[in-house]
Amino acid sequence: MAIISCAAVAEARAETVSEALVRAYQSNPALNSERARQRATDENVPQAMAGYRPQINATLGYGLQAVRNLMVDNTIQGATLKPWTIGLTVTQTLYNGNRTANSVRVAEFQVKSGREALRNVGQGVLLDAVIAYTNVLANQSLVEAQRANVASLKETLDVAQKRLNAGDVTPTDTSQAQARLARGQADLNAAEVALAVSQATYTQVVGNPPSRLSPAQPIDRLLPRRQEEAVTMAYSQHPAVLAAGFDVDVASTSIKVAESSLLPTITLQGSASKSSQNDPTLGTYGTDQASIVGQLNAPIYDGGLAASQTRQAKQLSTQSRMVFELARNQARTAAVGAWVSNEGAKTAVRASETEVEAAAVALRGIQRENAGGQRTIVEVLNAQQDLINAKARLIGAQRDRVIASYSLLSTVGRLDVQTLGLKTPDYLPEVHYQQVRDAWHGLRTPSGQ
Numbered sequence: 135m136a137i138i139s140c141a142a143v144a145e146a147r148a149e150t151v152s153e154a155l156v157r158a159y160q161s162n163p164a165l166n167s168e169r170a171r172q173r174a175t176d177e178n179v180p181q182a183m184a185g186y187r188p189q190i191n192a193t194l195g196y197g198l199q200a201v202r203n204l205m206v207d208n209t210i211q212g213a214t215l216k217p218w219t220i221g222l223t224v225t226q227t228l229y230n231g232n233r234t235a236n237s238v239r240v241a242e243f244q245v246k247s248g249r250e251a252l253r254n255v256g257q258g259v260l261l262d263a264v265i266a267y268t269n270v271l272a273n274q275s276l277v278e279a280q281r282a283n284v285a286s287l288k289e290t291l292d293v294a295q296k297r298l299n300a301g302d303v304t305p306t307d308t309s310q311a312q313a314r315l316a317r318g319q320a321d322l323n324a325a326e327v328a329l330a331v332s333q334a335t336y337t338q339v340v341g342n343p344p345s346r347l348s349p350a351q352p353i354d355r356l357l358p359r360r361q362e363e364a365v366t367m368a369y370s371q372h373p374a375v376l377a378a379g380f381d382v383d384v385a386s387t388s389i390k391v392a393e394s395s396l397l398p399t400i401t402l403q404g405s406a407s408k409s410s411q412n413d414p415t416l417g418t419y420g421t422d423q424a425s426i427v428g429q430l431n432a433p434i435y436d437g438g439l440a441a442s443q444t445r446q447a448k449q450l451s452t453q454s455r456m457v458f459e460l461a462r463n464q465a466r467t468a469a470v471g472a473w474v475s476n477e478g479a480k481t482a483v484r485a486s487e488t489e490v491e492a493a494a495v496a497l498r499g500i501q502r503e504n505a506g507g508q509r510t511i512v513e514v515l516n517a518q519q520d521l522i523n524a525k526a527r528l529i530g531a532q533r534d535r536v537i538a539s540y541s542l543l544s545t546v547g548r549l550d551v552q553t554l555g556l557k558t559p560d561y562l563p564e565v566h567y568q569q570v571r572d573a574w575h576g577l578r579t580p581s582g583q
Contacts, residue, residue, distance in 0.1 A: 148348040151267050154340050156558045158263035159256070159551060161341040168255040169561060173579075175248040176567045178241035185234030187574065188226045193407070195219040201414050213416055221407030221423075231397030236390040243383040249563050250377035256561075257373065257549040259339070264540045266336040270344045272533040273329035276526060280322040283522040287315040290518065294511050307511035314515045318522075352539035356553055361473045364546050368469035369462060371547035378454070378461035385451035392447040395440035398432040465545070472542040479535040486528035493521040 159165065196218040203211045227234070291311040297303045336344045358364040369375060403426070410420040433440065497517040503509040543549045551560045569580040 148346040149344070150348045151264065151350040152554070152556055154267050154336075154344075154347075155260055155263050155554065156556050157342060158259055158340045159556065159558055159561075162259045162263075162339065165256055165259045168252050169563070172245075172248045172252045172563050173566050175245055176563070176570055178244055179238065179567070179571050180573055182234065182237040182241040183571075185227060185230070185237065188224050191223045191225075193219065193221045193223075199411075199414070201416060203414075203416065211416060215411040215414075217410065217412040219407060219409040219412060221405060221409075223403065223405040225401055225403045227399065227401050229398070229400040231394030231399065233391055233394035236387050236394065240384055240387045240391060243380050243387060245567060247377045247380035247384060250373040250380065252563060253547075253550065254373035254377065257544045257547070260549050260554075261540055261544050262339045264350070265537055266332065266339045267344075267347065268350050268533045268536050269332040270329070270336050271347050271350060272529050273325060273332045274347070275529045277322070277325045277329050279522060279525045279529065280318065280325045283518065284315065284318045284322050286518055287311070287318045287515075290511070290514060291315050302507075303511060310512055310515060314519070321522075350536045352536050353543060353554070354539060356548070357476070357539060357542050358473075358546060361470065364469045364473050364542065365466050367546035367548070368465040372465045372545065373547055375458075375461045375465050375547075378458040382451070382454045382458050385447070385454035389444065389447040389451055392440065392444040395436075395443065396433060398430055401429050401431075403427045403429065468545040469542075472538065472545040475534075476538040476542045479531065479538040482531040483528070483535050486524065486531040489524040490521070490528050493517070493524040497521050 196216070199215040199217050201211075201213050201215060205211055291308070294303055294308045294311045298305060298308050333344055358367055404424075405427075406424040408420070408422050412421065413419075497514075497520070500509050500513055500517045504511065504514050540549060543553070551558060566580060
């Protein structure tokens, strides 16, 4: 009995919006693919740091070689050799125009920009989950309202039919009631179709079909108190703005990387090798070699390639600054729009609630007056339609009210696990970065969790 009771309680328990957000945060394919992209971006840093480290190459060769030499005295000297060689070469770059240092800086800025892009995708996924959740709730409520409307219209049609039989109304009144019932059934079908679509979208975003959902509430406690505060937060905290700022750093540092091609390169190379039967003149049986060589390469003219790459990097830097300003302007516009939408949604909910109350009172009054012969069937039908329209507007306003609050939180860059207090471990991209930054070898891919 205890097990059955617990199962019944679990079945009756409704899913909350926080639980839906947790599922979306953990399993959404778009977000997980972005996390994988960021882990790939992390690898740019160890690739750039490889320029600081020595390059070691080993060689091994073995084969057969037939030799037939014609000597000065016209004698022929021939042999079949089995040459083999083994060697080791170590090359260390001492100076390359600071190309390695600047490449590491570019890679680190790319990682920081990628983290903000990941955070922006995470905000979008959480907002999509809220929209999918509230759409299912709204469409469920609309279906219930339309079903109640159809039931009321059937009752009105039955009353009209009885009064027609009694001679109190005309066939026109009955036909009008039938027409309104058909319209109500069509509206109910449209609401059911919209509900099925919203449920499919919910499954796509959250990862599982919706069960019984709890009503979602606005998150006003987490929102900025003034419009100016929202704009300031969007300027300084929105991930799209921060990512664009790091992209400026990437482009600026890339200029120095391009300029390094115009500077000399200094390398130090050490090698050791051992070979046997590798001399086709047959004068030497084996050779042991070891060397340390320093080399300086200074570019003189490369056809204008490095100069063109430098000019190109400067133009890309200018473009990145323009994109940064565009991102700030877009963040400001989005913050203002979200603030206004959130305030307007509050007004719309209050007005819709008043409209529903007034429409319900009007319908009850007209029904009583119709029973007393003071109102016609058409007036009752019109009042019923006014009420269902008011309920639909209220349902939409309540949905928009919740979405507007989450949208405002997203535009200021704070729609995340910590701010919402979701009961799930936060994905930390820094973990994977630290795992691979100083990795000198290894093909295994760490999880980064």
